[in-house]
Amino acid sequence: MAPKGGRANFASLVGAVGDNSPVDRKRTVSPKPVTTEPVDGxxxxxxxxxxxxxxxxxxxxxxxxxxxxxxxxxxxxxxxxxxxxxxxxxxxxxxxxxxxxxxxxxxxxxxxxxxxxxxxxxxxxxxxxxxxxxNKGEILWAATSENIDRRDFDVLEEAKAVELMVAEFGSADAAATKLGRSKGWVSQRRALLKLAPELQAALRAGDLAIRHARSLAKVPLEDQVAAWEAAQNPESDKSTADAGPADSQPNTPTKDDPDESAPIEPADKVVQALKKLSVDPAVLAAAVRKHYSNDEQRALIDALGLR
The missing domain is CATH 3.90.1530.10 (Conserved hypothetical protein from pyrococcus furiosus pfu- 392566-001, ParB domain)
Known part of the structure; x- marks a missing residue:
């Protein structure tokens, strides 16, 4: 090796590498342990x-x-x-x-x-x-939170994910908090799982709107399909559509009837709605049980004179 400050020739450089390197003699580098598992993140x-x-x-x-x-x-x-x-x-x-x-x-x-x-x-x-x-709940949350509200994540998949989270976190309230959603939203999604298979298929296909599905989920399972079909295919009032002038009922207003603008009684409004939907009596009874309290149901029976 050339003295300090001098010039080294090529031969001296070759002899100074490898085992003869003065750098290698000054310090020894210990190899880092090889890790087989990646660091989190x-x-x-x-x-x-x-x-x-x-x-x-x-x-x-x-x-x-x-x-x-x-x-x-x-x-x-x-x-x-x-x-x-x-x-x-x-x-x-x-x-x-x-x-x-x-x-x-x-x-x-x-x-x-x-x-x-x-x-x-x-x-x-x-x-x-x-x-x-x-824990399992965190895994489910990570998978669910990414997908909720995505265009290609259908509402039943969403409902199933919410139900799994409720099971893992112990309550609907806890699941709602974790998802950053309201308790009502969680309740509505879970209700969709109560739909009959035919209605779930219609919901996925886009033939059944979510708002209608939530209402149908409140109807007893065995009556849901009939209720949906009735709403989808309302029959026209044949007594009005098919009747000729001679068949018109005296109290039914006609186009030229001066009483046409008279207010419709509340009972008549309900009748019109029932005819439009062609509601099956069993479905109507189920709706009454869902909507009315026990006292209101008894009052309805009294009003119908069935006692």
């Missing part, structure tokens, strides 16, 4: 899809149309949220067969995972967060 890029598995406790029944995620082959805008295999099996050891050899369970981002598989993306970006695997 760690971002992992392009985890092979073979090492990922969709959340087996996902409240969604279907991933839906994935065409909006077809660009995932070129870019993934947002990483998924995953839990390590070990953390998951501490909560649900019975899921071991279902998750297979996967290293990570995707809690949020199951549609992204499905799109990656469908469109041929070999890996997916995820953030591992075992901190949400402290």
């Amino acid at each position: 760690q971002f992992l890029a392009d985890v092979p899809v073979a090492e990922l598995v969709a959340n087996p406790r996902n409240p969604r029944d279907e991933v839906g149309d994935l065409s909006d995620l077809s660009t995932i082959t070129d870019r993934q805008l947002q990483p998924g949220t995953a839990v390590s295999r070990a953390a998951w099996l501490k909560l649900w050891p019975e899921d071991e067969v279902e998750i297979g050899p996967a290293k990570y369970i995707v809690v949020n981002g199951n549609r992204r995972l499905a799109a990656a598989v469908k469109y041929g993306r070999p890996g997916l970006d995820v953030v591992v967060r075992d901190s949400i695997a402290v």
Whole structure:
């Protein structure tokens, strides 16, 4: 080695590397221990899809149309949220067969995972967060909170998710607080699970509005379909539509009747509504039981002269 301040030739540099390096003789670097488990909150890029598995406790029944995620082959805008295999099996050891050899369970981002598989993306970006695997309720909340109010998350999937949260958190009030929703909203969603299968299918297909579904859920199960069909296919008042001039009843106002503008009695309004809906007596009775208290029901029986 050239003296301090002098010039070193190439040969001296070659001799100063490797085992002869003065730097290596001054300090010894201990190798860092290799960790097999990622740190909580760690971002992992392009985890092979073979090492990922969709959340087996996902409240969604279907991933839906994935065409909006077809660009995932070129870019993934947002990483998924995953839990390590070990953390998951501490909560649900019975899921071991279902998750297979996967290293990570995707809690949020199951549609992204499905799109990656469908469109041929070999890996997916995820953030591992075992901190949400402290209990089953937190896992359900993490999966549910991402999906609620999404356009492709149908209302029955939402209702099932809410019901699961009520079971895990112990009460509807606790579930409402966790979701940041009102108690009424939670109650309305849970009520949809009381609908007959035919009405649930109609709700999913968009043939039954949520506001009508909530009303039908209050009707006894065996009467729900009949009540819905009656509302969907109201029969016209044949006595009015088919009757000719000679069949017109004396007290029925006609187009030229001077009494046409006379106020309609409350009872007549109810009659018109019942005729329009063609309400079955059994459904009407069920509605009366739901709407009236016991005292009001007895008063109705007295008014009908049935005692």
